[in-house]
Amino acid sequence: SQKIEQNSEALNIQEGKTATLTCNYTNYSPAYLQWYRQDPGRGPVFLLLIRENEKEKRKERLKVTFDTTLKQSLFHITASQPADSATYLCALDVDNAGNMLTFGGGTRLMVKP
Amino acid sequence: DVKVTQSSRYLVKRTGEKVFLECVQDMDHENMFWYRQDPGLGLRLIYFSYDVKMKEKGDIPEGYSVSREKKERFSLILESASTNQTSMYLCASSFPIPNEQFFGPGTRLTVL
Secondary structure (H helix, E strand, O other): OOOEEOOOOOOEEEOOOOEEEEEEEEOOOOOEEEEEEEEOOOOOOEEEEEOOOEEEEEOOEEEEEEOOOOEEEEEEEEEOOHHOOOOEEEEEOOOOOOOOOOEEOEEEEEEEE | OEEEOOOEEEEHHHHHHHHEEEEEEEOOOEEEEEEEOOOOEEEEEEEEEEEOEEEEEEEOOOEEEEEEOOOOOEEEEEEOOOOOHOEEEEEEEEEEOOOOOOOOOEEEEEEE
């Protein structure tokens, strides 16, 4: 069956360190993968999109990698700050047309000052 | 500033009531979505609409219906609310090519 797995346990790191979150998937062949941030009681906010033919994408302190052989995406936040504390969701396209996404369960990141 | 708005942040209804959740977007997006989010189950797609009057079922459409009479508005209808429909409901919109989804603030629905 199709599955998207993100570490359900919270990730606790010290301010200034790099946070690395993992998204693994099985039985999908996504054309692209997206990452979202969600704060408590709010809707997710889009962060980055990476296509299957891209190995890496950067935006300010954020970096995403996409390995279609390993079926894995890594999401990095460098020089992390307490304001980065949130839940991060990965999402895959399921119809290869950019319409429907399937979301992982999310990983909660806590950055301690 | 792009915006997706939802009619209520919090809603309390009784079992058996008909419930309407409204979503409006101002970005001229073709696609609109309704999700529910539950602890441990993540975001699950209920229905998706790619054009006015067009809809497709998502992963969990049972007990729900939708209406899209205008491009900017997408409604989720619970014909007869049940306690297992207590959840956070999120609306989103997007353009049709691979693109990010913009989410509303969510409606926390409690069915008693």
